[in-house]
Amino acid sequence: MNLGEIKAVVFDIDGTLYRSQEYERHLYLMIVKTISWFTGLDIQQAAERLRQEKYKHRTVSRSVEAMGIDRRMFFDKLAEHVEPGKYIAKNPEAIAVLNTLRRRGYKIALHTNSGRKLAEKVLEAIGIGDNCYDVLITSDEAEPKPSQEGYLLCAAKLNVKPSEALYVGDRPEVELKPAKEMGMKTALINSQSSAAFIDHNLRTLEDLLNILADRRMHT
Known part of the structure; x- marks a missing residue:
């Protein structure tokens, strides 16, 4: 070509x-905790809701929007707690x-x-x-x-x-x-x-x- x-x-x-599996695990946990913070769901419920929405929408961004969460507010909140430098x-x-x-x-x-x-x-x-x-x-x-x-x-x-x-x-x-x-x-x-x-x-x-x-x- x-x-x-x-x-x-x-x-x-x-x-x-x-690529960092450690960071992926850390990020996933922080995503679930942030969803919990926005929705009032407990951690297990938030993880299950994320699983369901990602099955339909494929990405975290689209999934949180499907939950009624403003994606910009979500990522701003997530960035406060995620520490890439510890894992990447x-x-x-x-x-x-x-x-x-x-x-x-x-x-x-x-x-x-x-x-x-x-x-x-x-x-x-x-x-x-x-x-x-x-x-x-x-x-x-x-x-x-x-x-x-x-x-x-x-x-x-x-x-x-x-x-x-x-x-x-x-x-x-x-x-x-x-x-x-x-x-x-x-x-x-x-x-x-x-x-x-x-x-x-x-x-x-x-x-x-x-x-x-x-x-x-x-x-």
Whole structure:
């Protein structure tokens, strides 16, 4: 597949730029406690309600909205209690890949369903500063995935067409399918899929450097 027209790379954050089972457990517990705080349900009831809603809506963002909780208020409250730095180690590979892509002339966006405050805490834990990317889009600015609103906002902020962007994520249906439907190229990381909407399967983030040429050689 010709990737010569690609000018920008959009990365999901959670599960893509880092992986931590310890943090996932901590985050899940804090999500349940935050749902309990908003709804008045006890912890077991909140966990069961989350399970039911995620079965229908697939994402935490959509699930809490289905419970009648404002997602921005939810993520602001969640960010007060979540401590990514205790569980997520710095990721030199992610930092190096982002910096290399920028040196090669690519624009970089980060796109997450989390709120901005929580996303910034996670990025700080990974070691990714705002000098590593051009745009950060969270559920504070756009409807959460799989809505295409955030994808379109990434493209607009980067001043590229969707067809000029490659989306990198770890959830095929929630993240990559909507990206493909709007014309982006797609790359799945940390799992394998032969689905028609997956253009590339990546074993590591560094694999991106093998499929994306140095744009400076073509300008």
